[in-house]
Amino acid sequence: MGERGRPKGASGEESRALLLEIAAREFAQNGYHETKISSIVKGASLSQPTFYLYFKNKEAIxxxxxxxxxxxxIEYTKQSRLQPMLESTKVKTRITYNLKELLVFLDKNPDLTRIGFYLSTKADEIKAHMVEQIRGNLDFEVNAGYFRKDVDTLMVAECLIGIIERLTFxxxxxxxxxxxxxxxxxxDLLLEGMLSKES
Structure with a gap:
């Protein structure tokens, strides 16, 4: 072992990142209460003293x-706001791209997603924050002329987060x-609706 319990060749940043990755997996698979620091360090092939170099306790990680x-x-929802003066033909494409980028992040980070959407005691707070951000984006986009003036942006934001959360799992x-x-x-569902084109 290297200095202060680090494996030789591993930087402090790498060890810390590895502990976070393994902890996310352990929490997602076993839940908060069943996850032990010993199982995190074992999965990371690090020592308990190394864990305590970076994190005070299990709650901190x-x-x-x-x-x-x-x-x-927050980063993804901020970036998803449509910019003013976007050509009407590009609106649907841009919305789809922004949503796809968020879903790619959730897909690539399944353990973190399970923690953020379900295991966290702050999950409801996180989703409420997403709703507020999306509502703010929608209010801006309604004023920019992209959507109907009578759209209930809060309801749309709540629906969108519900859809994203459910379909993610x-x-x-x-x-x-x-x-x-x-x-x-x-x-397609939110912009085009469910009615047959022949209706």
């Missing part, structure tokens, strides 16, 4: 994972559909 999920989600993380397919399905 779990809180960091919650924070990571929240920050990434029933279709995305189960690999039934790819992120792009799910994004297309959601956007």
């Amino acid at each position: 779990f809180e960091e994972l919650e924070h990571l999920f929240r920050m990434r989600i 029933t279709q995305l993380l189960t690999k039934l559909k790819e992120p792009e397919e799910i994004a297309n399905d959601i956007v």
Whole structure:
């Protein structure tokens, strides 16, 4: 072992990142209470003293994972706002792309997603924050002329988060559909509706 319990060749940043990755997997698979620091360090092939170099306790590493999920989600929802003066032919394509990017993140980080959407005691708070951000985006987009003036943006934001959360667990993380397919399905439903074109 190298200095202060680190494996030779592994930087502090690498060890810390590995502990976060293994902890996310352990929490997602076993739940918060069943996860032990000993199982995290064993999975990371590191020592308990190394764990305590970076994290005060199990709660601290779990809180960091919650924070990571929240920050990434905020980033994606901020980036999803449609810019003014977008050509009407590009609106649907842009919305689909933004949603696909979020779903790709959730798909590539299934353990973090399970923590952020379900295991975290702050899961409801995280989803409520997403709703507020999306509502703000929608209010901006209604004013920019992309959507009807009478749209209830809060209801649409709540529906969208509900759809994303549900389909993430029933279709995305189960690999039934790819992120792009799910994004297309959601956007088609919300923008085109369910009525037959012949109706």
